[in-house]
Amino acid sequence: MSCIGREVVEDAARVPIVDVIDSSSVVTTTKVLQSFDLATMQPKQMDFTAQVELEPNLDTAPNHPAGSNLETAWCYGVVLWFDTGFSERFCTEKPVNLSTSPYGPSTHWSQTILTFREPIAMASKVGAEKLGVVGTVDCPAVRKSRIISHNIAALIFQWSLQELELMAENVVGQYKCLI
Template sequence: MSLDKSVEGEEDKNSDYFDAFARLEMQELLLKDSVRMLAYRKAIWSNKKLFKDRIVMDVGSGTGILALFAAEAGASKVIAVECSGLADTVKEVVKANNKENIVMVVKGTIEEMELPKEIKQVDIILAEWMGHGLYMGSMFHSVLQARDKWLKPGGHILPNLAKLYVAGISDRNYAANLNFWNNVEGFDMSSIKRTVSHEAVVDCVTIQQLMTEECHVHTQDMNTARNETLNFHSNLRLKVLKTGVIHAIVVYFDVSFLLSEMTESTSGFSTSPRAPWTHWEQTLLHLDKPLHVASKEIVTGVFGVVPNANDPHGQNFELAINFKGSLGTMESFKIFSNNQNPLP
C-alpha cells in the first residue's frame, strides 16, 4: 500500500468515526440520557467558583451542551472543539442562546487544531471521552493530547476518574440470534457467524441476568494517564451468585468528577446493570459455549484491553476463562472488536 493510500484510509476511518456522532439521532439520544445530563450539569453548575472567569475547552462538543453549561457557570471563554459537520450547527445554537461572546466553536480535530493566538492555555477540559465498555470508540487519546498541549499546571479534566468492572451474566437469547445465520431464506450464511461471535455487543442487561459478583479490573485517572497505546490485562475472580448458566461477561464502568476544589460533593454515574439506564448501556462478551456453574463457585480468567489495528479510536477486548466446577469446565480465549471494525 502506498503512503498516500494509507493516509487516505486513515482519514476515512476518522471521517466515519466523527460522522457517526454527527447524526442528529445520536445527539438526541445523548441529550435524552438523563443520568449523563444530570451528572455533567451538577459537576459544572454546582461548582461555579471553579468555572468563574476560567478558560474552558469542550473536546468533542457535539451539540454544544457542555460548552453552554460552562458558559452559564461563568467561564470567561469556552472553546468548543467539534470535528464533524455539527460544528456549523453548534455555532447557530451558540448564537441562538446569546453566548457567541463566550463560546468559540472550532471545527477540527485536537490533533490538528491550534488555539487562537490570544489563548495560550486552558484551565478546564470538559469531555465525554468514555466509549462503550469505557474504551471502544472513546476519545481517550484526544483528551489526553489536549491536556498535554494546553491544560495549565493544576488544571482540571471533567470527568477525571473511571473504574472498569466485569461480571458473568446469562443471555439465553444469544444462541438463537447467532443461529439465525445458519439459514437465511434457505441460504447457508453460517460463515458470517464467526465475525458476529467476535463482536462486543452493546445491550441493556437486567439485574436478573447477573450470575456473579462484579470484579474491578481497571482504574483510569485522566490527570496522570500517559497518552500512549492502551494495552493492559487484569486477572478475573468472579464469585457465582446462583446456580445456572453463564453465557457472557458483561463490561461496564463508573466515572467520577473527583476534584478537591469542588464546593459540592463529588458527582458521577455508573453504567452498571444495577444502575439507571444510560446510552452506554453495557458491553457483552459472549462465550462460545455456555458455562454451567453452581452457587459460590469461583470463575477465574484474564480480561485485557489491546489496540485495534482497524480503529484509531477504539480497542479490542481479550477474554480468557479458566474454570473447573461441579457442573462443568472451560478453558477458552477470545478476542472481541466493536461491530464497525471486525477482526481480520
C-alpha cells in the same frame, strides 16, 4: 436454517453487543478490572491485563425461584461497563459519579456485552477454579478502537474456552466485569 443460526451465534461471539442489561440477569459477583486517573494517565496505560475471580450468585440467578437450592447457573457472556467519578478534586460544588452499570438508574448509556460461543455452567464449589483473564491490546489499524480479549479457563468442570478477540469501542473510566 441451522446454518443461519450457527452464523448468528458465531457472529455474536466476535462482535460486542451494546445494549442494556437488567441487573437481575447477572449471575456472578462483579469485579473492577482496571482503574484509570483520567487527569494523569498516559495512552499506553490503557493496555492492561487483569485476572478476576468471580463467584456465582446462585440465589439470584434468573429463572430460578428464590430460596431454591440452585447448584448451577448458566453464563452466556461478559458484561463491561464503566464508572467515572467527578470527585471533589475537580467538582468541588457538586461531586457526581457517572455510571453505566446495570445496577444504577437507566440512562442513555448502555453496557458492552461479550458473548460466548457456548454458555458456561457455573457452580459454587469450594476449591474450584474460577479465575478469568481479561485485557486489552493496542489496535493500531483503528485509532479509536481497542481489542478486548477474555479467556475463562478451567471453570468448575475444567472446561477450557478459546480466547476470544473482540473489537470494542474505546471507553475510558473504571472498567467492571461480570459474567
